[in-house]
Amino acid sequence: MKALCWHGKGDIRCDTVPDPRIEDARDVIIKVTSCAICGSDLHLMDGQMPTMESGDVLGHEFMGEVVEVGQGFTKFKKGDRIVVPFNINCGECRQCKLGNWSVCQRSNRNAEMAAAQFGYTTAGLFGYSHLTGGYGGGQAEYVRVPMADVAPMLAPEGVDDESLLFLTDILPTGWQGAEHCEVEGGEIIAVWGAGPVGLFAIQSAKIMGAERIIAIDTVPERLALARTYGATDIIDFMQEDVFERIKEISKGEGADGVIDCVGMEASAGHGVASLVNTIQEKLTSTQRPYALMEAIKAVRPCGIVSVPGVYGGPIPVNMGSIVQKGLTLKSGQTHVKRYLETLTRLIQEGKIDMTSMITHRSTDLADGPELYKTFRDKKDGCVKVVFHPN
Incomplete structure (x- = not known):
């Protein structure tokens, strides 16, 4: 599959990488229908976040269609369109039970590394360095979503991707x-x-x-x-x-x-x-x-x-x-799940303008490296970049 990958400071490439696969019964694989470049992705591009490795797949604002589910998984089925928060949540630890979703104690695969940096671990994050788990990001054609029975939300019927995509983070x-x-x-x-x-x-x-x-x-x-x-x-x-x-x-x-x-x-x-x-x-x-x-x-x-x-x-x-x-x-990183219900209702009521800030769109991830530069340098009136890769 195609994906936008980090290869060093200022070096973003569109690579061909292995397709993700189911690794756990709580996993789903989604075909990405929409993803975006976030301002915090620029911190990665500019070398401001430690523990990035060459070839890491970027992106934490994405949504898409479920194409595969783990054995016995019941929350979503193939064909469902889902919104995926940028933080990964186990739903079982003390912090998740308190609703402090951004500091889940179990979803960061590199919890010891995060604790050494910050004192305690943060949640695992998609596409945001090995300090937050080293998970593949969503600026790709397909994504593995772990612990998908907790944070992701079924997209409401009749609401298009661009009206929901930014529920994932911003x-x-x-x-x-x-x-x-x-x-x-x-x-x-x-x-x-x-x-x-x-x-x-x-x-x-x-x-x-x-x-x-x-x-x-x-x-x-x-x-x-x-x-x-x-x-x-x-x-x-x-x-x-x-x-x-x-x-x-x-x-x-x-x-x-x-x-x-x-x-x-x-x-x-x-x-x-x-x-x-x-x-x-x-x-x-x-x-x-x-x-x-x-x-x-x-x-x-x-x-x-x-x-x-x-x-x-x-x-x-x-x-x-x-x-x-x-x-x-x-x-703090955002407790995305805490706000999904309230914000979805405000979107459906037309009280939040979700789309007028989107200035650049592409259906081809190969445009990504240049659009990263356009976004970083604020060229061509760029405010927000959205891809529809599938």
């Missing part, structure tokens, strides 16, 4: 990012990054009742989408001082909640801070926490800092600001 990620801000109505929420996750965080904050939603980015197409998705205020971080603008918008109070949807590959803003941060990056870290640093500064005292953006290792953070301002920091 929609619940944006929703969880906003939920972490404890929006009850009337708040000021600032969102760093108007990429796909940021756009869903904006929509989510609007649905939850935020009064002012500030979108922070510099790409014109993304800022325009942010406005249509519910942002009341726009800040171009290359043209304005973000902190001063948020103070102005909030009448000196600061944002009630801030959401870092950028993560480890943020770009520094304008002015002296840009130079200082660039020097710091050279000296202390390959990861760039500029968005997080700004968010911590701009949130009001006793406010909430929500971090759905991905970080893969140590970064310099102003802990003094967190302590002295009494901030709450909430983060």
Whole structure:
């Protein structure tokens, strides 16, 4: 089969690889009908995540048709169309029973490796390094889905792939990012990054009742989408001082909640801070926490800092600001299964715009290496890339 594979920093190829096979009674094999490139895939492309190996199949946003099931498997049957969350869940461990699906204790085949890095294991993830289990990803024609009786969801009849695909990651990620801000109505929420996750965080904050939603980015197409998705205020971080603008918008109070949807590959803003941060990056870290640093500064005292953006290792953070301002920091990979029912209902009710951010489509995975570059470099107005390989 064809699949998009990692072969080193900046080297994504469309390879021919062995078809997946059933390895356990709880497995299903799906024929991928839709998959996407996620912003966190760019962290892999840019060499920011450890433990990648040449030939690893990429991709964690995918759905498709069941073509084979494990012996005695009953949840799905051949021909069913299913949505597959990016985290793999056993359904039996303490964390799964608590609904903390992203930190399942049994699905990561390399749990000891993850524990050595983070203290405890995370869940297994599709297509996202050997630190999270080394599972083959979904930017492929076929995928093995382990523990398929827990997290995957049967696609509702009459709803097309593109209206469901982002349930696998970026929609619940944006929703969880906003939920972490404890929006009850009337708040000021600032969102760093108007990429796909940021756009869903904006929509989510609007649905939850935020009064002012500030979108922070510099790409014109993304800022325009942010406005249509519910942002009341726009800040171009290359043209304005973000902190001063948020103070102005909030009448000196600061944002009630801030959401870092950028993560480890943020770009520094304008002015002296840009130079200082660039020097710091050279000296202390390959990861760039500029968005997080700004968010911590701009949130009001006793406010909430929500971090759905991905970080893969140590970064310099102003802990003094967190302590002295009494901030709450909430983060984590998304507990996708926790939100599937609620978000599917909102999609069916037409309350979430699922498709207008899709700017590039392809039916051929061979286009993948070039589309990865287009997405990374934000060329040709690229916001989101979707493949329909079968």
